[in-house]
Each structure stands twice: as structure tokens, then as C-alpha cells.
Amino acid sequence: MNKYLIFLSFLFILFFACNRQKDQPVILKDKMITMITEISLAEAYAETYVLKDSALNKDSVLQQELKAVYQTNNVTPQAFAKSYQFYSSNPILFKEIIDSAHARAYRNKDRIYLSTSAN
Numbered sequence: 001m002n003k004y005l006i007f008l009s010f011l012f013i014l015f016f017a018c019n020r021q022k023d024q025p026v027i028l029k030d031k032m033i034t035m036i037t038e039i040s041l042a043e044a045y046a047e048t049y050v051l052k053d054s055a056l057n058k059d060s061v062l063q064q065e066l067k068a069v070y071q072t073n074n075v076t077p078q079a080f081a082k083s084y085q086f087y088s089s090n091p092i093l094f095k096e097i098i099d100s101a102h103a104r105a106y107r108n109k110d111r112i113y114l115s116t117s118a119n
């Protein structure tokens with residue numbers, strides 16, 4: 001009976017250990033914070049500056065900006081989506097990422113504003 005319980009316990013642990021590996025994010029937390037910050041800036045750019053120019057299509061400009069974010073960070077849109085899904089399914093981690101991205105954007109707002117107003 002003891003051997004049977006030990007065997008079942010081993011299978012149980014092995015099963016959950018294998019499932020845990022599948023649930024790991026593709027993108028590490030710090031890079032995810034960077035990407036969410038950059039994506040937020042791209043969305044704000046598309047909303048704010050592109051709307052002033054009626055010749056530009058907001059959606060196409062946003063897609064170009066997102067493509068640049070993915071290329072800059074060497075991440076595919078699929079990897080980002082998978083990681084976003086992983087982090088959003090873990091509310092504590094997701095809140096840390098969103099709060100950190102917001103704080104980073106807020107800290108850099110003056111630098112970003114000054115560089116865009118100088119042009």
C-alpha cells in the first residue's frame with residue numbers, strides 16, 4: 001500500500017511540475033514592463049498626434065509603432081500575447097507590471113515631452 005501511495009504521489013508531483021513549465025511566461029517581467037510602457041506611448045502617440053493630421057490613419061500608424069516596439073525588443077507579437085495572457089492571469093504579477101509601467105512612463109514624461117516639443 002505504501003509503495004502505491006508513493007507512486008501516486010510521484011505521478012501527481014510530476015504532472016504538476018510539467019504543467020508549471022508550460023505556464024511560464026515567454027517574456028521576463030522587466031522586459032514586459034518596458035514593452036507595456038512603450039506600447040502605451042505608441043497608443044498615446046497615435047491618439048494625440050495622428051488625430052491632428054487628417055491625412056494619417058490612426059490604426060495604420062499604431063500598427064507601425066507596435067511593430068517597431070516588437071522589433072526593438074526582439075519579441076514576436078505572439079510571444080508578447082502569450083506573456084500578456086500569462087501575466088494577466090496572475091493578478092498580483094500583472095498589477096506589479098502595470099504599476100511599474102505607469103511609474104516608468106510618469107518618470108519619463110518630462111523627458112519625452114521636452115524631446116517632442118523641441119522638434
